[in-house]
Amino acid sequence: MSAYGLIGLSLDHSFSPAFFRQFFIERGLSNHSYSSIEIKDGEELKRFFSTSISQYSGLNVTLPYKEAVMPFLHQLDPIAQSIAAVNVIKVGTGLQLKGYNTDGPAFLDTLKEWDLPEMGFALVLGNGGASKAVQWALNQMDYTYSIVNRGVSKETIEYAHLQKRLVEKASLIINTTPLGMYPKVKECPPFPFDGINSTHKVYDLIYNPEKTLFLQLAEAKGARIKNGHEMLEKQALLSWKIWQQAE
Numbered sequence: 001m002s003a004y005g006l007i008g009l010s011l012d013h014s015f016s017p018a019f020f021r022q023f024f025i026e027r028g029l030s031n032h033s034y035s036s037i038e039i040k041d042g043e044e045l046k047r048f049f050s051t052s053i054s055q056y057s058g059l060n061v062t063l064p065y066k067e068a069v070m071p072f073l074h075q076l077d078p079i080a081q082s083i084a085a086v087n088v089i090k091v092g093t094g095l096q097l098k099g100y101n102t103d104g105p106a107f108l109d110t111l112k113e114w115d116l117p118e119m120g121f122a123l124v125l126g127n128g129g130a131s132k133a134v135q136w137a138l139n140q141m142d143y144t145y146s147i148v149n150r151g152v153s154k155e156t157i158e159y160a161h162l163q164k165r166l167v168e169k170a171s172l173i174i175n176t177t178p179l180g181m182y183p184k185v186k187e188c189p190p191f192p193f194d195g196i197n198s199t200h201k202v203y204d205l206i207y208n209p210e211k212t213l214f215l216q217l218a219e220a221k222g223a224r225i226k227n228g229h230e231m232l233e234k235q236a237l238l239s240w241k242i243w244q245q246a247e
């Protein structure tokens with residue numbers, strides 16, 4: 001029996017358990033299981049790593065534990081190190097735990113079909129975990145970018161100070177905030193949509209709803225749009241690849 005699972009909080013509507021259960025059925029992997037592992041706080045996380053980790057061959061990690069799991073791991077893949085967040089754990093021989101990040105590579109892969117200009121400029125809305133994965137991908141593409149976020153900070157621009165000329169300069173705009181995610185589908189980052197036109201590619205990492213208000217407003221201005229579903233599938237498939245790799 002090979003057991004896999006997703007560590008996180010409020011996992012009722014998570015994508016990975018349903019995805020992997022179907023994945024195992026389609027491949028006839030009847031001796032594989034995938035469970036939701038609801039963890040309510042840091043104490044419970046610690047207990048999980050000391051008492052339950054031996055039951056698993058691999059794990060996915062979601063909010064709010066992508067950083068919190070790092071002290072429990074023995075090794076970090078260089079991409080996870082660079083993004084400073086882990087969404088995949090491989091449980092190796094002797095319970096050696098190695099952490100990976102597949103969000104960054106998955107996002108990068110989904111950009112291929114968009115035929116983006118080389119060494120362009122992007123705007124990244126939000127500066128949390130997913131934003132760090134997106135920033136890693138933009139660095140791989142030799143893109144420059146500005147980060148737009150609420151609140152005042154040296155490294156980010158406030159929404160209210162985002163100028164139209166910066167929006168016009170961007171080839172790619174990515175929403176990495178949870179604004180607009182089900183059930184709060186009427187929410188949207190306070191973005192100046194006036195600067196958007198048909199040359200823009202606008203990406204929202206949210207996958208539920210399929211078309212967030214942010215994507216609807218960008219599409220109405222002529223932009224090409226993409227939601228987070230493809231990235232989600234790709235990061236899951238990359239997790240599987242990691243778990244199958246020989247040590």
Ligand code: NAP
Nearest residue numbers: 126127128129130131150176177178181205206228231232
């Ligand atoms: P996170 O670490 O909590 O970061 C969220 C970011 O959004 C933070 O920068 C936060 O601002 C900003 N934000 C939150 N509420 C806001 C508000 N009301 N107004 C303005 N900004 C706000 O979360 P995350 O892990 O990055 O995830 C963010 C989203 O990406 C979620 O919807 C998640 O489902 C999605 N995601 C999708 C995929 C995929 O495969 N498609 C993968 C990963 C994540 P502060 O910095 O000020 O707190």
